[in-house]
Amino acid sequence: MAPSDLLRPALLAAARSPRIERTVTKIPVTRNLVDRFVAGGTEDDAVSATTSILGSGRYISIDYLGEDTTDLAQASGTVSHYLTLLSSLAQLAPASDTDGRPRSIEVSLKLSALGQFLPRDGHNVALENAHKICTAAEEAGVWVTVDAEDHTTTDSTLSIVRELRQDFPSLGTVLQAYLRRTEADCKELSGPGSRIRLCKGAYKEPASVAFQGKEAVDEAYLRCLRILMNGQGYPMVASHDPVMVDAALQQAKATGRTTDEFEIQMLYGIRDTEQLRLIGEQQHVRVYLPYGDQWYGYFMRRLAERPANLAFFLKSLTSKN
Structure with missing residues (x-):
């Protein structure tokens, strides 16, 4: 089983967890990654x-x-x-948009x-x-x-x-x-x-x-x-x-x-x-x-979809910047 298949259920469960939401949304560097997915x-x-x-x-x-x-x-x-x-x-909406x-x-x-x-x-x-x-x-x-x-x-x-x-x-x-x-x-x-x-x-x-x-x-x-x-x-x-x-x-x-x-x-x-x-x-x-x-639920589902997103997030958490 791929690592992503193991991580995905945990992340999707976290997307519905108010406790984890309170923790994640308080981390300052979270916003850096959220800005990649949310306008x-x-x-x-x-x-x-x-x-x-x-x-x-x-x-x-x-x-x-x-x-x-x-x-x-x-x-x-x-x-x-x-x-x-x-x-x-x-x-x-462009004028060219027609039925x-x-x-x-x-x-x-x-x-x-x-x-x-x-x-x-x-x-x-x-x-x-x-x-x-x-x-x-x-x-x-x-x-x-x-x-x-x-x-x-x-x-x-x-x-x-x-x-x-x-x-x-x-x-x-x-x-x-x-x-x-x-x-x-x-x-x-x-x-x-x-x-x-x-x-x-x-x-x-x-x-x-x-x-x-x-x-x-x-x-x-x-x-x-x-x-x-x-x-x-x-x-x-x-x-x-x-x-x-x-x-x-x-x-x-x-x-x-x-x-x-x-x-x-x-x-x-x-x-x-x-x-x-x-x-x-x-x-x-x-x-x-x-x-x-x-944005929290949407953000967590994006992490679950792509392991690269999660790796980027975890790297941000441990960065000194």
Whole structure:
């Protein structure tokens, strides 16, 4: 077993630990690494990074960080923040963005940040809040994609996505290839007009619901990718793995897709040179750009994904600088 396979479960468990969060967030050097993955804490930071990324020819998906909200006022505050952000993004959306081509700006939503976990009426609260954001995004010329979270939220999330798609057919959603159910979800959700972001998965899941180990997850990703590329929707290939990116390009060619009919997605701060290389080859690349103060869970999942990130972090902890 690779060392990363041993570290990953521990880091993903730490992502949900309030005690470890208090410890990690108090370490001054943590911020140095966080800044590699998070665009800042404010809307101005996000807009500035967005302007730079769009100027490089890349697309963008912006995530206002936050999850697991159990307070109605906090969920409402998240909605208000997105509405203000979308007002600013409307000024940046290129006039060339039309229904016939990919939109260059997108926002990503976590339904748990919009009230999905509220004890009595979480489903309806999250649906109503997401509907408000989707309405504002449509007016701003911006796409919306609903993020995936751990497997316990999947049924509720996809149910809300189906309801929202009745009013917003271009709404995207995320499917995680390591879940055993995802091949079936890909088949169901990849119809005409759909947008599916396929990622490997970033949460600690039991073997009963998720494939374990890199090889099994890679194989599952490739199976799901083939389904999406042979489907009628718009695949969004979220991976930094060169093998997966190459497979996506080969399958797009084999299925006759033009560059306007799929895209590659990578995280802010990871493989920037490769992102620009793909742009130079006329591929569409979208950068997933998170910002906000609630960065801890996102940060720990990034450490779990790449051992090099963790090594850099541990080196920072022992540095005299």
